[in-house]
Amino acid sequence: MVRFCYNVPLEFYAPWCGHCKNLAPILDEVGVSFESDADVVIAKIDATTNDVPIDIFDVKGYPTLYFRLAGGNLLQYNGELTKEDTIYFIQKNRDKLAQQEPGKDEL
Numbered sequence: 001m002v003r004f005c006y007n008v009p010l011e012f013y014a015p016w017c018g019h020c021k022n023l024a025p026i027l028d029e030v031g032v033s034f035e036s037d038a039d040v041v042i043a044k045i046d047a048t049t050n051d052v053p054i055d056i057f058d059v060k061g062y063p064t065l066y067f068r069l070a071g072g073n074l075l076q077y078n079g080e081l082t083k084e085d086t087i088y089f090i091q092k093n094r095d096k097l098a099q100q101e102p103g104k105d106e107l
Helices: 018-033 083-100
Strands: 008-013 043-046 064-068 074-077
Touching: 008 018, 018 083, 064 083, 074 083
Parallel strands: 008 043
Antiparallel strands: 008 064, 064 074
16 A cells, blocks of 8 residues: 655645735745644645646636645645634644554554
């Protein structure tokens, strides 16, 4: 079984999008909040210059946020675009994975 090592909040954005420009400093602050957590990596993808696999990601507008759990599950984020709500979403779903697989280590 392939196991992902990181929890990845993933933003699909467009450089010209006003909402994306407003979200950028918020995601930077979220990143600072998780800078000591080696298993959280924030990723930003310019969806206007990169191919987005439409069979995996449903990007109909910008910004679109997903959260890829270390266990491989993919969740779309539909909450408020605030630092607090984004951090809460990451913590809640990251903790959910830990509760589902207590003490399991795979080689």
